[in-house]
């Protein structure tokens with residue numbers, strides 16, 4: 450049913466890049482933030498300025514991960530270690546949380562100006578899943594998940610939410626660890642083997658694989674189908690609408 454194996458009774462959807470077109474907004478906000486940081490650092494150290502690459506740098510080090518993990522992970526790839534600081538650091542602090550807060554200010558400004566767009570094929574799939582009696586949760590690293598879901602008008606199609614705020618409260622590790630997806634399955638009252646994970650991020654499909662979920666759907670928005678498969682996707686589609694009439698082995 451809906452391109453899923455028969456044992457699947459629940460769907461765990463990532464948000465940014467799967468349900469809403471906000472992965473590209475996050476990516477743009479990270480690019481702006483890291484480029485300003487790297488430029489200042491180059492001027493201070495005399496080292497050459499090498500900008501953040503919204504392709505590989507975003508997909509490998511930032512996409513799908515909790516905010517602070519994204520900061521640490523990308524900067525580590527450049528050999529940079531910042532003090533942790535604390536979550537209420539001001540956005541101009543050169544700490545992991547300061548850089549994260551800077552990016553969040555840029556992100557919120559962009560979302561405020563441009564709004565949130567859904568992927569129409571994903572809404573079609575969500576509706577079809579609801580009609581078919583499949584349980585549905587959103588599982589996102591983003592602390593802005595609740596607001597983005599509301600702005601996209603998707604609340605009524607989702608029955609549970611595990612996001613960056615819930616993860617922090619409950620001490621859940623972020624993707625590529627499976628903790629948040631496992632929490633989503635639990636909220637829906639199913640075993641991981643009965644749940645399908647829908648993910649566009651490499652860290653996200655890896656989390657689906659690590660958690661022993663019943664099926665992992667990779668959603669390829671940026672031309673990385675092979676990497677999605679290599680990180681754990683059972684199937685890769687470019688639009689969830691493609692799955693509506695598909696058998697799982699098709």
Ligand SMILES: O=P(O)(O)OC[C@H]1O[C@@H](O)[C@H](O)[C@@H](O)[C@@H]1O
Nearest residue numbers: 465475512513516590591592593
């Ligand atoms: O900074 P937020 O809104 O809590 O989001 C955390 C992460 O959420 C993920 O969904 C995005 O793929 C990442 O780009 C983002 O960094």
